[in-house]
Amino acid sequence: MGSAVEARDLRKTFKGGVTALDGVSFAVETGSVFGLLGPNGAGKTTAVRILTTILRPDSGSGRVLGHDVVKEAAAVRASIGLAGQYAAVDENLTGRENLRMIGQLSHLKRRAASLRADELLERFELSDAANRPLKTYSGGMRRRIDLAAALVDQPPVLFLDEPTTGLDPYSRIALWGVIEALVGEGTTVLLTTQYLEEADRLADRLVVVDHGRVIAEGTSSELKSRLGATVLDLEMGDAERAARARAVLERRFGDAPVVRGSVVAVPLDEGPRLVMDALSVLDSAELVPLTLAVREPSLDDVFLALTGHGASEENEGAEVVA
Amino acid sequence: MSGASAGAPMIVARAVREGRATMTPWRALVDIAVIAERTLIGYTRIPEALFFSSVQPVMFVVLFRYVFGGAIATKAPGGYVNFLMPGIFVQTVAFGAVATSIGLAEDLQKGIIERFRSLPMARSGVLAGRTIADLCRNIVVVAIITGVGYAVGFRVLTNVGGYFAGILLLLLFAYALSWGFAVIGLSAPNSETAQVMSFPLLFPLTFASNAFVPVQFMPGWLRGFATYQPVSQTVAAVRALMLGGVTADHVVQTVIWCFSILVVLAPLAVWRYRTRA
Numbered sequence: 001m002g003s004a005v006e007a008r009d010l011r012k013t014f015k016g017g018v019t020a021l022d023g024v025s026f027a028v029e030t031g032s033v034f035g036l037l038g039p040n041g042a043g044k045t046t047a048v049r050i051l052t053t054i055l056r057p058d059s060g061s062g063r064v065l066g067h068d069v070v071k072e073a074a075a076v077r078a079s080i081g082l083a084g085q086y087a088a089v090d091e092n093l094t095g096r097e098n099l100r101m102i103g104q105l106s107h108l109k110r111r112a113a114s115l116r117a118d119e120l121l122e123r124f125e126l127s128d129a130a131n132r133p134l135k136t137y138s139g140g141m142r143r144r145i146d147l148a149a150a151l152v153d154q155p156p157v158l159f160l161d162e163p164t165t166g167l168d169p170y171s172r173i174a175l176w177g178v179i180e181a182l183v184g185e186g187t188t189v190l191l192t193t194q195y196l197e198e199a200d201r202l203a204d205r206l207v208v209v210d211h212g213r214v215i216a217e218g219t220s221s222e223l224k225s226r227l228g229a230t231v232l233d234l235e236m237g238d239a240e241r242a243a244r245a246r247a248v249l250e251r252r253f254g255d256a257p258v259v260r261g262s263v264v265a266v267p268l269d270e271g272p273r274l275v276m277d278a279l280s281v282l283d284s285a286e287l288v289p290l291t292l293a294v295r296e297p298s299l300d301d302v303f304l305a306l307t308g309h310g311a312s313e314e315n316e317g318a319e320v321v322a
Numbered sequence: 323m324s325g326a327s328a329g330a331p332m333i334v335a336r337a338v339r340e341g342r343a344t345m346t347p348w349r350a351l352v353d354i355a356v357i358a359e360r361t362l363i364g365y366t367r368i369p370e371a372l373f374f375s376s377v378q379p380v381m382f383v384v385l386f387r388y389v390f391g392g393a394i395a396t397k398a399p400g401g402y403v404n405f406l407m408p409g410i411f412v413q414t415v416a417f418g419a420v421a422t423s424i425g426l427a428e429d430l431q432k433g434i435i436e437r438f439r440s441l442p443m444a445r446s447g448v449l450a451g452r453t454i455a456d457l458c459r460n461i462v463v464v465a466i467i468t469g470v471g472y473a474v475g476f477r478v479l480t481n482v483g484g485y486f487a488g489i490l491l492l493l494l495f496a497y498a499l500s501w502g503f504a505v506i507g508l509s510a511p512n513s514e515t516a517q518v519m520s521f522p523l524l525f526p527l528t529f530a531s532n533a534f535v536p537v538q539f540m541p542g543w544l545r546g547f548a549t550y551q552p553v554s555q556t557v558a559a560v561r562a563l564m565l566g567g568v569t570a571d572h573v574v575q576t577v578i579w580c581f582s583i584l585v586v587l588a589p590l591a592v593w594r595y596r597t598r599a
Contacts, residue, residue, distance in 0.1 A: 052440045077442040078343035088433035092364035104356045105443040107349055133367055149437070153339075 003027040004157050004188040005034070005051060009060035012046050012212075020046035022212035023060070028190050028205075033183050035203030035220075036192040039303070043212040044192035045085070048161045051190070052082045064157055078106075081150030084161025084192070088146070089134055095121060095145050096130040099152055106153040113152075120148040124178070140171030147178065158182065160191040164198060176201055196298055200224070208306060215306050224297060231297050232266045232275055234282070234289040241287060248285045252277060258304040265301060268294070343442045350444035357438075357451020361425065362458060372459075375421070376466050379414040383467070386410070386534055387474050394535050399479055399565055407467075407476040408488070408560040409533030412553055414467055415460050415496035416528050419503040420520040422456045426507030427516035430598065449591055453500040460496045464489060479565045488563035491576055495556045498583040501591050508594035527553045552579040 005028040012021040020043045028034040036044045049055040051062045053073040062069040064076045089098045096117050103113025121130045124144040129137060134145065143163065150158060163179065164172040179202055183189055193199050199206050200220040208216040208223065216223060236242040242259045249257045249266060253274075257266045268274050275294070282288065365372055383406070386394075391402040398405035429435045429448075438448050478485045503520060510516035530544060531537075531554040537545050548554055556579070559572035 049436070054436055054439045074343040074345065074442055077440060078339045080440065082437065082440040085433075088437060090360060090364065090434055091432065092367040093360060097360075097363065101356055101360050102437075102441065105353055105438070105441045105447070107352070107442065156339075 002030060003063075004030040004065055005190055006063040007047060007051060007060070008062070010047060010050055010057045010062060011059045012043075012050065012055065012057050019212050021050075021057070021060075024209065024212065024214055025060075026207050026214065026217065028188060030188050031183075031186055032204040033179075033189040033191065033202050035199040035206035036190070036209055037194075037196065037199045037203075037206050037302075038192075038209040039194060042209045044209060045161055046212075047209075048082075048084070048159050048190070048192060052080055052159050053077055078153075079155055079157055081153065081155035081158045082161070083143075083147045083150035083163060084159070085165060089142075089149050091134045094131050094133055095126050095137070095148075098134065098145060099148060102149050102152045108153070116152055120151060124148050140167055140174070143167060143171065143175060144178075147175070151182070155187070157188045158190070160189060162192055162194065165194065172198075196220075196224075196302060197296075208302060210303065210306075216302075223302060230268045231295055231301055232268050232278060233293045233295060234264045234266065234278070235291040235293075236262050236264060236287065237290050238262050244285075245282060245287045245289070248281055248287060249278060252281050256305075258301075260304065264289075265304070267297070267301075267305075345444055350446060353444040353447030354450045354454065357447050358455040358458070359451075361452050361455030364425075365455070365459060375418070376463055378417065379410060379463070379467055380470050382413065383407075383410055383470050383474060390534070396536055398561075400477055401475075403471075403475045404477065404479070404565055405536075405561070406534065407471040408564060409531075409557050410471070411464060411467060411488075411492050411560060412495065412557045413528045413533050414463060415492060416499060416524060416553060418456070418460055418463060419496065419499040420517060420524065421459070422452060422500040423503035423505075423507030423510070423516045423520050424513045425452060425456075426504055427510045427513040430508065431512050435595075445596065446592065449501075449504055449588075449595055453497060453504065456500045457493060457497050460493060464492065480563065484563045484566075488560040491556065491559055491563065491573065494580050495552070495576060498580040498587075501588040502583055504591040505587055505594055508591060508598055527551060531557060533557050550575075552576070552583070555579055 007027075008025050010021045010024045011019075013019045022043075024043065024047055026034070026036075036047060038044050046055065050057045051064060051069055053069050053076050056070055065079050067075040067079070069076050090101070093101065099117035099120055100110075100113045103116050104110060106113075108116060118127075118130075121127045124147070126141060126144060126148070129141060134142065137145065147160070147163065150160075160179065164175050167175065176198070179189065179191070183202075189202075191198075191202060203220060205217070205219055206223070207214045234242075234245060236245050239259070239262050242262045242264050245264045246257050246259050249264065253266060257264050259265075266274070266278055279289075279292075386406050386409075387403055391406065394402055394405075396402055396405040426435075426449075435448065506519050506523075507513075507516045510519055530540075530548050531551060532548060533553060537548040537554070540548055555572055555575040559569070559576040561567070562569040562572055
């Protein structure tokens with residue numbers, strides 16, 4: 001199987017000099033789920049907008065099923081579905097009217113568009129709300145109708161731009177189930193997300209993007225193994241003590257421990273043994289933590305490990321001591 | 323949300339799919355109709371907006387007919403109300419064109435235009451569909467204003483043909499203006515700004531005109547603009563068609579204005595639509 005989606009050295013700078021993409025390349029294997037993982041402003045949405053023909057790149061190229069996204073935009077549009085934070089639906093129309101409209105604009109016959117709309121409403125458990133204007137939908141229902149809108153023409157390639165951002169945990173898990181079912185049917189999915197958990201659950205492969213560049217690529221377990229399966233957080237009380245604790249721990253653990261504010265985070269790839277080691281090292285240096293917690297690694301940890309800065313602390317650089 | 327199959331995606335053969343990507347004139351027309359329908363449904367879903375957008379011209383009728391009208395001297399046959407109503411017609415459709423700019427700005431803001439851009443639809447569909455929907459809305463509004471006009475004493479002095487010719491010209495002007503205001507809607511950062519950006523254009527056009535007062539009482543420097551600008555030409559043409567008088571010259575001027583606006587601003591609107599990031 002070849003690549004369903006290909007991005008080659010994509011660059012895009014917006015008016016005002018903001019560089020959204022600074023040479024991004026990746027390839028999505030046909031039938032797989034590919035994740036673009038990164039914080040807000042990393043360039044994920046810009047990449048999706050270019051690959052879905054909404055935006056032209058300044059340089060570089062994109063291909064979807066072999067079609068160039070600039071030169072063969074019409075063929076690309078006929079092969080893709082797009083759902084996400086920016087590609088919206090019409091608030092004044094009902095769920096059924098929205099899906100029918102998308103169907104007709106995808107050049108299905110009127111009747112076929114109606115049938116397809118009803119089919120999707122049922123599949124996404126929106127039949128009861130089919131004749132209500134979208135204004136009355138909840139956040140979770142909105143995302144479902146949005147995803148349904150992307151599926152009207154049964155596209156072989158699906159782009160999901162932060163499909164679950166802002167959703168409650170229940171709706172998020174339900175939506176993951178829907179996406180997994182689609183993948184089971186053979187759809188190629190490119191999804192962007194800020195959540196490591198989401199990428200971990202859905203994506204076969206992923207790239208981590210930051211400031212418009214790819215900073216890491218691999219399967220999610222490959223990425224996580226760089227940080228260890230779990231993380232030990234040691235609250236040291238203040239930044240000065242945290243820095244000293246890190247210096248002490250460095251001798252035992254190499255450069256893996258990172259400091260965030262007054263907390264030292266230590267990846268735990270050797271399990272409980274390591275917790276005991278960490279505590280005894282600190283004990284002998286008379287640096288007793290105030291509290292400690294063991295947790296799953298977050299996107300922040302990935303970012304700290306890969307870039308030395310946090311994912312969500314861009315504007316609070318002073319807090320990050322790398 | 324069951325995982326039940328909604329049809330494997332690959333069943334739509336690649337050839338069929340790419341065939342659907344080919345644009346034909348018929349498909350472009352379907353796209354325009356679908357967008358027009360969607361816009362009109364949207365209008366009916368917010369009846370308050372429709373109601374209050376027709377209250378405003380009614381208030382202008384009452385204001386000028388009963389408050390200012392007595393102080394304005396005209397030689398119009400049948401008195402000031404007959405002078406006024408053609409002006410009200412044109413002012414109403416001119417103000418109505420703001421709806422095009424607000425609607426497009428809102429579509430951009432809400433992201434639905436991003437969706438349209440990712441679909442294999444005609445590039446012209448969104449703008450043509452919206453302006454045609456606004457034309458339909460104008461037909462309704464013009465009918466209402468005609469009724470209100472009759473209630474306050476307005477009478478067509480020519481004949482039914484004259485009235486409909488006047489309305490036709492009015493709608494042509496309204497359609498051209500819609501494209502002009504589409505440029506504003508596609509340039510504004512949001513719908514509120516689109517509205518605010520529209521007014522500095524609308525006020526001079528509608529008030530520095532012959533819509534409410536004869537231009538001969540204006541100072542010389544203003545009179546030239548007030549005589550030849552598009553709103554005044556349209557008002558003069560509609561007046562002549564409905565009340566009688568020299569017609570051809572104003573009608574020709576109006577048609578020239580409308581086509582000039584369309585030729586210059588419609589491509590600009592399409593360009594804005596295509597390039598707006």
